[in-house]
Amino acid sequence: MNNPVSHFDFGDDHEILREGARRFLEERCPIEAVRRLADDPLGYDPGVWKEMAELGWTGLTIAEAHGGAGLGNLHQALLLEEMGRRLLPSPYLGTVLAALAIARAGDETQQAHTLPALASGGALATLGWLEPGASWEPDAVAARAEARTDGFALSGTKTHVLCGAQAQLVVAPFRADDGIALFAVEANADGLRVEPETCLDPTRRTARLVFDGVRVPAGARLARAGADVWGAILLQAAAWLAAEMVGAAEGILQLTRDYAVERKQFGRPIGSFQAVKHPLVNDMIGIEMARTHALAAAAAYDQMPDPPATGARMAKALASDVLATAVRHGVQFHGGYGFTIDCDVHYYFKRALFCRGMLGDGIHHRRHLAATLFGDADGTA
Amino acid sequence: MSAQPEQAEPQEIAEFRRDVRAWIQANRPPEPGFVMPQNFLFVETDEQFDYLRDWQRKVYEAGYLGLDWPTEYGGGGDVHKRQRIVTQEMNRAGAPFFVNTIGLQWAGPVILEYGTEAQKRRFLKPILSAEEIWCQGFSEPGAGSDLASVQTRAEPAPDGGFIVTGHKVWTTLGTRAKWMILLARTDPEAHKYAGLSFFLFPMESPGVEVLPLIKMTGEGGFNQVIFSEAPMPADAMLGKPGQGWEVAMATLTFERGAAEGTGGGQATSSAETVRRVVELAARTPRDGRPAATDAILRDRLVQLWIEEEALRLGALRKRTPGLNADRPLALALMNKLVYSEYGQKLSELACEMLGPETALWMGDPNAPDDGDWPRAYMNSFGMTIGGGTSEIQRNILGERVLGLPKSK
Numbered sequence: 001m002n003n004p005v006s007h008f009d010f011g012d013d014h015e016i017l018r019e020g021a022r023r024f025l026e027e028r029c030p031i032e033a034v035r036r037l038a039d040d041p042l043g044y045d046p047g048v049w050k051e052m053a054e055l056g057w058t059g060l061t062i063a064e065a066h067g068g069a070g071l072g073n074l075h076q077a078l079l080l081e082e083m084g085r086r087l088l089p090s091p092y093l094g095t096v097l098a099a100l101a102i103a104r105a106g107d108e109t110q111q112a113h114t115l116p117a118l119a120s121g122g123a124l125a126t127l128g129w130l131e132p133g134a135s136w137e138p139d140a141v142a143a144r145a146e147a148r149t150d151g152f153a154l155s156g157t158k159t160h161v162l163c164g165a166q167a168q169l170v171v172a173p174f175r176a177d178d179g180i181a182l183f184a185v186e187a188n189a190d191g192l193r194v195e196p197e198t199c200l201d202p203t204r205r206t207a208r209l210v211f212d213g214v215r216v217p218a219g220a221r222l223a224r225a226g227a228d229v230w231g232a233i234l235l236q237a238a239a240w241l242a243a244e245m246v247g248a249a250e251g252i253l254q255l256t257r258d259y260a261v262e263r264k265q266f267g268r269p270i271g272s273f274q275a276v277k278h279p280l281v282n283d284m285i286g287i288e289m290a291r292t293h294a295l296a297a298a299a300a301y302d303q304m305p306d307p308p309a310t311g312a313r314m315a316k317a318l319a320s321d322v323l324a325t326a327v328r329h330g331v332q333f334h335g336g337y338g339f340t341i342d343c344d345v346h347y348y349f350k351r352a353l354f355c356r357g358m359l360g361d362g363i364h365h366r367r368h369l370a371a372t373l374f375g376d377a378d379g380t381a
Numbered sequence: 382m383s384a385q386p387e388q389a390e391p392q393e394i395a396e397f398r399r400d401v402r403a404w405i406q407a408n409r410p411p412e413p414g415f416v417m418p419q420n421f422l423f424v425e426t427d428e429q430f431d432y433l434r435d436w437q438r439k440v441y442e443a444g445y446l447g448l449d450w451p452t453e454y455g456g457g458g459d460v461h462k463r464q465r466i467v468t469q470e471m472n473r474a475g476a477p478f479f480v481n482t483i484g485l486q487w488a489g490p491v492i493l494e495y496g497t498e499a500q501k502r503r504f505l506k507p508i509l510s511a512e513e514i515w516c517q518g519f520s521e522p523g524a525g526s527d528l529a530s531v532q533t534r535a536e537p538a539p540d541g542g543f544i545v546t547g548h549k550v551w552t553t554l555g556t557r558a559k560w561m562i563l564l565a566r567t568d569p570e571a572h573k574y575a576g577l578s579f580f581l582f583p584m585e586s587p588g589v590e591v592l593p594l595i596k597m598t599g600e601g602g603f604n605q606v607i608f609s610e611a612p613m614p615a616d617a618m619l620g621k622p623g624q625g626w627e628v629a630m631a632t633l634t635f636e637r638g639a640a641e642g643t644g645g646g647q648a649t650s651s652a653e654t655v656r657r658v659v660e661l662a663a664r665t666p667r668d669g670r671p672a673a674t675d676a677i678l679r680d681r682l683v684q685l686w687i688e689e690e691a692l693r694l695g696a697l698r699k700r701t702p703g704l705n706a707d708r709p710l711a712l713a714l715m716n717k718l719v720y721s722e723y724g725q726k727l728s729e730l731a732c733e734m735l736g737p738e739t740a741l742w743m744g745d746p747n748a749p750d751d752g753d754w755p756r757a758y759m760n761s762f763g764m765t766i767g768g769g770t771s772e773i774q775r776n777i778l779g780e781r782v783l784g785l786p787k788s789k
Contacts, residue, residue, distance in 0.1 A: 002690060002693075003690065003694060005694070005697065006390050006697070007390075007697060007700075007701075008697060008698060008701040008704055010701045010703040010704055011703075014703060015703055015706075250707075257783055257784070257785065260785060261784070261785065261786065268786070268789070269785075269786045271779075271785040271786050272785065272786040272787060272788050272789065273788070274772075274775070274776070274788050277775065277776070277779040277783075277785050277788060278772075278775045278779065280779065280783060280785065281775045281778045281779045281782075281783065282775075284708075284711065284715075284778065284782065284783055285715050285718070285719060285778070288695070288708070288711050288712060288715065289687075289688065289691035289692075289695065289719070290691075292691050292694050292695045292698050292712075293687070293690070293691055293694065295698060295704060296694040296697070296698070310690075314686075314687045314690055314691075317687060318687050318691070363680075366680050366683040366684065366687075367676075367680070369683045369686065369687070370676075370679035370680060370682070370683045373655070373659060373679075373682065373683060373686055374659060374662070374663075374673050374679060376673075
């Protein structure tokens with residue numbers, strides 16, 4: 001089933017958000033800041049985080065009743081695209097994904113309990129999106145939630161958790177007696193071991209979280225449970241990440257384009273050679289198509305609560321491939337310089353490798369899309 | 382799979398769409414009983430031509446063609462710009478294409494933009510009704526991608542008109558056309574671009590010889606046109622002397638779908654879509670199983686589905702300027718390139734899927750879909766070469782959209 005959006009609701013509020021974000025990030029997140037934060041142990045700028053909270057970004061899509069701005073997915077996609085363009089090192093993505101999970105799976109009480117602190121930027125949160133075994137299928141949850149008289153005991157391992165060592169709240173799925181359920185867990189709970197990972201992407205911080213009989217109260221279990229709820233969260237998260245990746249692809253294209261204009265060989269700018277020009281045009285076309293998909297996937301969530309998976313899957317699949325190609329050209333067309341750590345291209349390159357693997361790559365999503373297209377569960381049985 | 386009914390459309394649009402759909406259902410012509418060309422480039426026989434011309438006239442008389450053109454020139458004067466809805470529904474129904482494509486998509490829009498009042502009143506209505514067929518005289522043997530180097534001359538005649546001498550190629554419908562949009566050199570001393578003028582040339586003039594060209598599929602439809610001191614009147618000029626290049630570029634902008642305002646209609650029927658190849662895969666055996674179960678073929682087809690969807694959703698995005706603010710021209714200028722290459726990849730994939738059976742050509746009783754797929758693949762080059770090759774399109778995008786330096 002196709003993405004059913006029939007139009008884009010783009011208004012002044014979208015325009016203001018995007019232009020404001022672009023100006024703010026130009027000023028606060030120039031490439032010098034990315035370089036500095038890449039080597040910083042914390043990995044982000046708390047001052048910038050505070051300003052982002054004041055701009056209303058931390059609570060962008062959180063309901064006004066819970067202290068957010070109550071804006072839509074298209075707003076979120078536009079903002080993430082701007083952040084991606086600048087490779088903003090930030091706990092932002094993890095925090096908004098955790099808020100998304102709470103908003104989708106939590107009841108009113110649970111939302112009222114957790115979301116205001118996330119909306120205000122007062123707390124950092126993250127999503128335990130993956131486990132060892134590296135499956136993005138929503139039923140691939142081995143971590144266990146065992147019922148106790150006063151709540152649950154959680155055991156298992158979550159990998160590549162964004163800002164896992166910085167977040168104060170972790171939302172993650174565990175397998176309970178009645179199936180998969182999501183839990184909101186305080187990061188300082190007894191029995192929760194946080195092991196920072198050596199992440200390939202210097203603009204990200206990730207950790208491995210080991211739950212060893214972590215005791216949580218019954219209320220930590222979010223009200224709406226099931227693999228379908230978790231699957232819907234993973235898909236919407238993939239749509240959001242796709243928007244951020246489109247921004248990153250745009251960033252590397254600009255960088256490479258500028259270099260192709262300025263760099264001369266054989267007495268001519270290298271961008272005048274069709275061997276350079278045409279691949280850059282192909283990247284631009286791919287980015288525009290990926291942007292169309294990312295915007296359409298986001299818009300679908302604004303027009304219906306559970307749109308067909310097609311939109312998010314196409315967005316993430318295409319963004320993954322387009323960004324991977326754009327960074328490959330980025331290194332190649334910067335020549336020998338592009339191969340060194342002094343050239344900023346490597347930040348985009350590593351971001352691309354990181355993002356492609358998260359929340360399902362093109363191979364993963366296209367396999368699911370094929371089942372939809374051919375009207376079967378999996379024709380390759 | 383493709384082109385689901387549009388949801389959440391305004392009421393009046395949704396109703397209009399239903400009306401169009403019902404009209405097509407009730408009025409589409411019966412299957413012709415002879416092989417039909419796959420698009421307007423390949424109309425060959427009288428029966429093909431008559432069938433298509435009758436269809437266009439019928440659609441026009443029903444009020445579904447030229448909807449967006451002004452009423453005083455035979456159009457519908459529709460303020461809601463609903464021609465695109467008709468086009469979508471025609472495509473969805475697999476209705477026959479409109480044979481006067483050059484008139485509807487190029488000549489008509491460019492006359493609307495550059496024509497005198499008299500030219501508009503004279504030419505536009507017979508374009509819509511298919512009463513007068515148009516052809517295009519741009520390319521020459523020595524001027525393909527480098528279009529501005531055309532050598533065909535239009536020299537002043539004593540009566541104030543012009544005398545044309547030269548050679549044009551790839552002239553679709555050249556034997557059927559009453560008029561040609563003609564790019565010719567009026568000032569050989571001027572700069573390459575400044576010496577060109579644009580004409581509405583009467584094909585019935587003496588000194589015009591139309592010779593067929595046969596394509597790799599064996600089909601005709603293309604021609605070359607030799608002008609031997611062929612006269613045309615003074616009012617044949619569209620725009621001003623020396624404005625030819627500008628007018629020709631405007632025409633190609635319509636051709637690339639970059640501008641609104643074409644007379645409407647699709648230029649192809651039996652449009653190759655991912656859905657059609659899915660259906661083909663379900664009934665095509667491969668290594669003892671349906672091709673639809675082959676993981677590699679599935680993945681390649683899904684990649685094209687993602688492109689097809691990006692094109693469809695991109696048309697929606699194109700109507701939202703705020704979502705194109707950074708590159709206002711990109712979606713419009715890349716449309717022809719992406720669409721033509723998508724169609725080529727799709728028909729090529731279908732040929733590969735058919736394996737040994739792709740060896741059977743039109744007319745063989747065992748040929749899958751009567752050889753449509755290899756024929757579509759060969760014909761797809763008409764789209765990736767005509768109207769500016771894919772390579773030229775990439776130069777244009779690189780220079781005009783990305784701002785890269787010109788290739789020497």
